[in-house]
Amino acid sequence: MKNADTKFNIEVLKLLPSIDTLLQTPSALAIREESGAKKLTNLARTATDLLRAEVQLDGSDCDRENLLDRAETHLRRAWEYQKSKRIHRLINATGVIIHTNLGRAPLSENTKKTLIDEASGYCNLEYDLGTGKRAKRGLRAENLLAELTGAESALIVNNCAAAAVLVLTALSKGGEAIVSRGELVEIGGDFRVPDVMEQSGADLVEVGTTNRTKLADYENAITENSRLIVKVHPSNYRIIGFTETPEISDLSELARKKNVLLYEDAGSGALIDLSEFGLSDEPLITRSIASGADVVTFSGDKLLGGPQAGLIVGGSEVIEKIRKHPLYRALRASKLIYAALEATLDSFSRENAFKEIPVLRMLSMSEARLRERTETFTKELKNKLGEGSNFDFEIIEGTSVVGGGSAPAVKPKTALLSISKNGWSAAQLEKELRLSNPGVITRILDDRVVIDLRTVSDDDEAYLLEVFTKLHIAV
Numbered sequence: 314m315k316n317a318d319t320k321f322n323i324e325v326l327k328l329l330p331s332i333d334t335l336l337q338t339p340s341a342l343a344i345r346e347e348s349g350a351k352k353l354t355n356l357a358r359t360a361t362d363l364l365r366a367e368v369q370l371d372g373s374d375c376d377r378e379n380l381l382d383r384a385e386t387h388l389r390r391a392w393e394y395q396k397s398k399r400i401h402r403l404i405n406a407t408g409v410i411i412h413t414n415l416g417r418a419p420l421s422e423n424t425k426k427t428l429i430d431e432a433s434g435y436c437n438l439e440y441d442l443g444t445g446k447r448a449k450r451g452l453r454a455e456n457l458l459a460e461l462t463g464a465e466s467a468l469i470v471n472n473c474a475a476a477a478v479l480v481l482t483a484l485s486k487g488g489e490a491i492v493s494r495g496e497l498v499e500i501g502g503d504f505r506v507p508d509v510m511e512q513s514g515a516d517l518v519e520v521g522t523t524n525r526t527k528l529a530d531y532e533n534a535i536t537e538n539s540r541l542i543v544k545v546h547p548s549n550y551r552i553i554g555f556t557e558t559p560e561i562s563d564l565s566e567l568a569r570k571k572n573v574l575l576y577e578d579a580g581s582g583a584l585i586d587l588s589e590f591g592l593s594d595e596p597l598i599t600r601s602i603a604s605g606a607d608v609v610t611f612s613g614d615k616l617l618g619g620p621q622a623g624l625i626v627g628g629s630e631v632i633e634k635i636r637k638h639p640l641y642r643a644l645r646a647s648k649l650i651y652a653a654l655e656a657t658l659d660s661f662s663r664e665n666a667f668k669e670i671p672v673l674r675m676l677s678m679s680e681a682r683l684r685e686r687t688e689t690f691t692k693e694l695k696n697k698l699g700e701g702s703n704f705d706f707e708i709i710e711g712t713s714v715v716g717g718g719s720a721p722a723v724k725p726k727t728a729l730l731s732i733s734k735n736g737w738s739a740a741q742l743e744k745e746l747r748l749s750n751p752g753v754i755t756r757i758l759d760d761r762v763v764i765d766l767r768t769v770s771d772d773d774e775a776y777l778l779e780v781f782t783k784l785h786i787a788v
């Protein structure tokens with residue numbers, strides 16, 4: 314019997330379509346337009362391999378025609394799968410505003426427009442139209458940044474981790490950098506303060522304790538080899554209770570007296586006061602500069618709401634020293650970053666940031682407004698799905714998350730739309746939404762899928778309605 318089966322399968326294997334036959338099918342010809350011939354051949358090989366494996370497991374009901382059909386289906390699926398790996402838009406319905414896995418800050422409308430219309434082709438990145446000569450790269454973005462933070466000068470690199478490595482290398486390599494034990498943190502994505510310090514060639518001098526570090530601790534640690542006092546914002550981590558850490562102004566006075574520099578890595582950093590939204594813990598860059606920090610670094614795509622970038626602001630002499638370091642050339646940002654940053658900073662300059670920058674708009678959206686939006690959305694959804702839909706909706710109280718390693722203790726109140734589908738587990742519904750097109754990323758709370766409209770734009774809301782309608786029809 315076993316022998317007969319094997320023989321049968323060998324006969325069936327002979328019916329498998331050849332790669333060449335598969336390449337001539339309508340599906341293959343359509344895919345080829347998008348994939349190119351070489352990739353198509355690879356996909357056809359994958360599809361045929363899969364089919365062969367299937368047939369070896371179960372060779373019943375096979376003829377030449379249905380095997381070719383099945384090969385075409387495998388081919389289409391393989392292509393869809395490859396396409397799904399491309400960077401593509403998603404709907405963030407998690408309520409996590411600065412979601413690192415989903416690309417952190419969504420860009421403002423004028424930033425998107427600037428990127429496409431002004432920066433995607435040739436542009437005046439390093440060119441002065443007045444003189445017709447080479448000019449400094451990204452000068453206007455730097456000037457805007459200095460203006461908005463009250464610093465004398467500014468410099469832009471690829472991300473805040475790069476900014477920290479550059480500042481530490483340029484200012485403390487071969488010397489000592491003093492840090493509080495309460496600030497030797499890991500920010501996430503493998504950014505660990507002690508490792509970064511080691512990488513930059515500075516000798517790390519730890520002072521104080523995990524929860525309390527006093528001004529005298531810093532003072533006692535300063536030697537003739539000391540170059541920097543480093544203050545790191547703990548970002549995603551808080552020590553509460555019996556704690557102490559000196560003010561920037563006191564550290565700055567000490568630094569001046571001892572002839573060392575004061576560097577603050579502010580992480581998220583805020584360009585405008587966000588204490589109204591509970592973010593009083595996030596360093597205000599203007600305040601750090603006004604309090605005497607010699608150099609401050611922060612991210613472009615956290616609370617600033619712009620592109621990924623590392624922003625360095627401080628005194629002109631210090632910034633020029635950093636700019637002249639060879640590492641700067643290796644970490645310099647592209648024209649896309651300068652253009653996006655400039656457009657983002659323009660919103661702050663116009664004092665329109667809360668209106669125009671999505672991160673700030675989402676952060677400042679009131680619970681009442683969110684409830685109103687959620688009620689309207691639920692009504693529209695019910696209308697669209699009609700009577701007899703097997704979805705069940707309920708609006709509940711909940712909280713959003715700032716994210717991006719910012720303000721871990723701040724939980725803005727929101728209205729959540731809790732969704733369930735008859736006969737489905739929450740995990741099943743979550744997966745189905747995630748795999749729909751565009752993918753919708755949700756949260757599971759108490760065994761229910763929840764949607765937080767705080768992170769869903771008006772445009773996304775329309776998409777979201779469509780996704781549910783399709784899901785409703787499909788299953």
Ligand SMILES: *Cc1c(COP(=O)(O)O)cnc(C)c1O
Binds near residue numbers: 500580581612717718
């Ligand atoms: C987030 C953060 C960084 C890293 O910033 P990236 O822009 O992600 O490189 C560095 N330091 C602090 C304190 C941070 O919060």
